[in-house]
Amino acid sequence: MRPMQKTPQTSLLKWYARRGRHTLPWRNTRDPYRIYLSEIMLQQTQVATVLERFYFPFLEKFPTLLHVAQAPLDEVLKQWEGLGYYTRARNLHHTAQACKGQLPTTIEALIALKGIGRSTAHAIGAFAFGIAVPILDANVRRVLHRYFGIESRDEKGLWAAAYALLDTQHPYEYNQAMMDLGAMVCIKSTPKCDDCPLHEACIGKESNPLAYPAPKPKKSAPTHHLALLVYRHEGRLGLVQRTTRLLQGLWGFVQAPIDNAIEGVYLGRVSHQYSHFGIEGEVRLIDGWVEGLEWFEVEALETLALSTLDHKILACYLAQ
DNA sequence: CAACCGTGGCG
DNA sequence: TCGCCAAGGTT
Numbered sequence: 001m002r003p004m005q006k007t008p009q010t011s012l013l014k015w016y017a018r019r020g021r022h023t024l025p026w027r028n029t030r031d032p033y034r035i036y037l038s039e040i041m042l043q044q045t046q047v048a049t050v051l052e053r054f055y056f057p058f059l060e061k062f063p064t065l066l067h068v069a070q071a072p073l074d075e076v077l078k079q080w081e082g083l084g085y086y087t088r089a090r091n092l093h094h095t096a097q098a099c100k101g102q103l104p105t106t107i108e109a110l111i112a113l114k115g116i117g118r119s120t121a122h123a124i125g126a127f128a129f130g131i132a133v134p135i136l137d138a139n140v141r142r143v144l145h146r147y148f149g150i151e152s153r154d155e156k157g158l159w160a161a162a163y164a165l166l167d168t169q170h171p172y173e174y175n176q177a178m179m180d181l182g183a184m185v186c187i188k189s190t191p192k193c194d195d196c197p198l199h200e201a202c203i204g205k206e207s208n209p210l211a212y213p214a215p216k217p218k219k220s221a222p223t224h225h226l227a228l229l230v231y232r233h234e235g236r237l238g239l240v241q242r243t244t245r246l247l248q249g250l251w252g253f254v255q256a257p258i259d260n261a262i263e264g265v266y267l268g269r270v271s272h273q274y275s276h277f278g279i280e281g282e283v284r285l286i287d288g289w290v291e292g293l294e295w296f297e298v299e300a301l302e303t304l305a306l307s308t309l310d311h312k313i314l315a316c317y318l319a320q
Numbered sequence: 321c322a323a324c325c326g327t328g329g330c331g
Numbered sequence: 332t333c334g335c336c337a338a339g340g341t342t
Contacts, residue, residue: 026338042338049328050338084326087341117340137338179338188336189331218334219323245342246325275325275336308327 008147008198009167009174015197016177019184021047025055027176032103032128033065039120039127040088047183054083066101068093077249077305086305090249091115105129118159123175132171134162139182140175145212146186146204153213221277227262228270228281229254230317231293237301237317238293239310246274251301252310254293258282268316272309279309283316 021027024047026038037058041050058079062068068076073093080089091114103124104110110121118136125131134140136158144150144161167174185192186209193205204212230253231238239251264284272279296304301314 039338044325044337044339045327046329046337082327084328085339087325088339091340115340119339123338135338138336139338183338216335221334272326273333274327276323 008165008201009170011197011200012177012181013167013170013173016173016180020177020180021184024051026127030128032105032124034059035128036065036103036124037092039123040092040115041083043088043120044085045083049083054080064101065096065099065103069096069101073249074305078303081250081305082308086247086250088115103128107131107133126171126175130172132166132168134159134166134171135175135179136162137179137182139179139186141182141213142188143178143182143186143198146191146209147198147202149203149207149212151212151214153216219276221273221275223278223280225258226279226281227256227258227264228283228313229256229264230267230283230285230313231290232285232287233289233295236295236297238290238295239301239304240293247307249305250307250310251304252307253313255281267320270309270312270316272312281309281313283313285317285320 026035029035038050038055041054041058061079062071062076071093073090076089076093077086080086083089095113095115098113104113105128107121107125110116110124111118116124122131122133123135123137125133126135136144140162141158144158144165147165148161150157150161165178181196181198185196186198189210191204191209193199193202193209196202196205199205237253239253241251242248262282262284264286267283267285270279270281270283272281298318306314
């Protein structure tokens with residue numbers, strides 16, 4: 001057996017063997033469901049959040065994909081409460097039912113499922129089924145931008161780079177290593193180029209790592225001023241299950257534009273920031289029954305999935 | 321295809 | 332304090 005050549009891939013895998021995050025629970029299972037669940041939870045969400053607050057409780061409640069499929073959507077949303085991007089939970093439930101608790105094993109079939117795009121399909125393919133395809137998450141993107149000196153965020157160029165660097169013999173280790181490298185060494189603000197196994201041929205290191213990728217143009221987020229209405233009737237609170245795209249399926253308090261005829265007793269102010277707008281709201285208590293709401297004892301609210309804003313409103317009410 | 325979709329941590 | 336953004340996908 002001839003000695004292994006020194007390639008970016010071998011350097012990367014050697015680094016990964018020593019410094020990789022090998023204790024992550026979704027790296028210590030062959031269960032496609034557990035890998036799939038981690039990939040969905042981790043979309044646009046930091047590892048620590050998923051690891052410390054959501055992954056294990058969800059698996060405790062739903063040990064298999066079939067458990068997800070057979071559960072009411074409301075229970076899945078309740079387990080997702082606080083994690084955000086709730087479409088992920090609704091797609092997870094839909095996909096569990098669509099594939100009857102058994103995930104398909106090809107990239108084409110995975111990508112056809114709701115909530116699974118190209119990168120997630122590749123991640124499941126590589127991590128659960130050993131398919132030789134690259135992933136393109138935020139960590140890998142940053143490594144590729146810098147390594148190849150790519151300023152443009154153009155998708156085609158990044159996928160081409162991803163395939164160019166992929167170690168087709170070790171897709172599992174390679175992809176995990178690239179994510180760890182992006183998360184631990186090739187980090188956004190202060191990359192540790194001295195510790196990087198790819199530093200020899202890295203274009204970003206030779207110039208300025210922070211120039212890759214080119215910074216995004218920033219967009220301003222508007223603020224909406226709302227009345228946040230806590231309806232109360234015979235000791236119960238009136239809520240609605242939202243049907244809007246935002247927070248669909250979650251329960252919450254009625255929101256109304258602030259105009260010249262604000263009812264109720266002022267309870268306080270709450271503010272909340274979403275990705276693309278903010279809410280400055282004043283919480284008001286209104287005693288009386290109105291149509292179109294469902295009424296719950298305060299204790300019963302614990303069984304409902306509420307958004308973080310609605311938890312703030314509830315806390316404001318309970319503080320009185 | 322640019323906007324939309326949640327939340328929390330960090331500099 | 333505040334803008335940025337993280338194991339992205341959908342419309």
